[in-house]
């Protein structure tokens with residue numbers, strides 16, 4: 001079974017082991033809270049079904065790879081409401097059970113390490129936490145948002161450094177409080193404690209086994225979950241907290257009022273903040289700003305170009321960055337869908353920040369795990385107000401050329417809220433990108449495999465939606481066939497030949513990750529439509545394979561879901577082909593695909609002979 005091989009291959013010298021033994025497993029991970037990004041019924045299934053039908057079939061006799069025109073019907077999926085299951089390190093979790101429990105008050109940040117791990121209080125954590133808050137308050141003293149352009153952050157290549165640890169800590173506390181007031185949607189469980197690696201997403205050393213999310217097959221009797229109450233939490237005390245701190249502060253209370261510079265933020269001692277307030281905090285803002293203010297920090301408004309669209313977001317090029325604009329918290333349907341809520345947007349931001357932590361240029365040197373294959377999120381902004389005319393113009397230009405499936409931006413209310421994800425420009429998505437030759441095809445496959453292997457080993461990452469619209473490619477302007485990229489896997493520096501291609505994986509809407517303190521995932525069982533795509537359609541079949549693998553236990557760690565997307569990717573390469581594709585190339589790719597089906601994780605796949613001449617190991621990082 002996949003899990004067995006995953007565990008079996010974990011060792012001190014992962015890379016040698018991979019080379020020698022044909023691969024290891026998904027590696028260890030951390031344990032924390034589980035948050036379900038739960039989807040609700042959709043408003044416009046039919047629209048998507050129609051689109052699916054129209055584009056799915058390439059050839060009647062051949063399985064289709066082709067999703068709907070705008071990449072996939074899952075674009076129309078909604079994430080509406082989340083359940084939360086908290087569990088302590090070492091816990092075996094059981095799906096969907098809500099036992100009765102009493103919870104105690106959450107400790108303050110300064111006590112958390114002690115309370116959770118039995119060690120001394122970690123004052124460093126408290127310090128960084130308050131540094132984050134201080135930084136935030138300094139921002140409030142900064143020039144008014146009206147003079148946004150003068151702020152010393154987020155502009156062009158400047159990257160805002162977020163204290164993920166502090167953000168997660170605050171988010172968790174607030175989340176618990178929110179859950180406590182909103183009914184029995186979450187569990188807290190405790191088993192013997194092992195250290196947690198809060199928010200570092202395995203960039204520090206850990207011994208994989210200690211931090212692994214419990215596997216489902218362990219749950220069925222072998223290791224019955226001991227559900228007890230972690231110290232410091234009771235339902236009643238949580239309710240008290242939320243009452244004390246007005247956790248139900250409505251969004252309207254936080255909206256821009258007449259005074260633009262300072263919005264009152266719930267007191268720090270109260271711990272809990274609304275998701276909207278936390279989102280502002282993550283963005284380093286006291287109040288929302290305007291779309292024009294954000295975009296003019298990156299480019300002149302006249303130069304904005306729309307690059308692509310999804311159900312939730314419109315991607316625009318702004319200078320050297322790409323800004324993905326996602327409306328949220330509004331009542332109106334957008335593209336037939338309910339808008340995302342602040343909480344969902346906040347959790348997506350946390351996921352992006354966790355993946356950012358894997359980047360080689362972020363955080364501590366000598367990381368155990370690093371890779372640059374996930375799109376870099378440079379910043380986030382909360383905006384409110386009319387859709388800027390410069391964006392409307394860019395939207396209409398794109399529509400004239402490609403015919404948008406999205407609603408015209410004039411549907412948005414004048415006081416609509418938006419989150420802007422400021423990302424690196426990853427290039428063109430695979431759907432539109434033409435590979436030149438077999439080496440580029442292998443480079444694509446290798447970089448995706450390597451990125452997944454690192455993230456899967458570091459933080460139990462599973463993308464779960466890696467269709468061709470979610471892989472971006474860029475080719476070096478000056479081709480250098482000897483170009484390499486490096487990644488770190490369990491402390492070993494790996495060098496991979498790229499043949500001048502670089503890939504970026506985007507769109508983590510369906511993804512699952514273990515931040516070290518929390519598991520973020522989407523409960524796909526709430527969306528049966530996802531699994532009803534056309535028979536023979538490669539993408540639809542891939543969702544169904546994931547369902548088989550996970551047995552609908554979506555909170556669990558199943559690195560094999562990464563493998564099925566790699567198999568899908570080989571199919572795409574075989575289908576797209578490239579001019580110089582020979583029958584030998586095709587044969588090699590087909591046998592690679594066959595071998596993939598016996599892999600249990602992306603890390604297993606990395607050991608495949610198809611990559612062997614492209615990979616080398618560097619001296620210890």
Ligand SMILES: Nc1ncnc2c1ncn2[C@@H]1O[C@H](COP(=O)(O)OP(=O)(O)OP(=O)(O)O)[C@@H](O)[C@H]1O
Nearest residue numbers: 075308309310311312313315322423425426469507
């Ligand atoms: N960082 C980026 N660099 C270049 N192009 C991008 C970038 N981000 C997004 N795009 C373009 O915009 C398109 C839509 O982006 P994305 O998939 O993130 O939107 P979405 O609304 O999250 O989609 P979904 O409906 O699947 O949730 C992509 O397929 C790609 O063409």
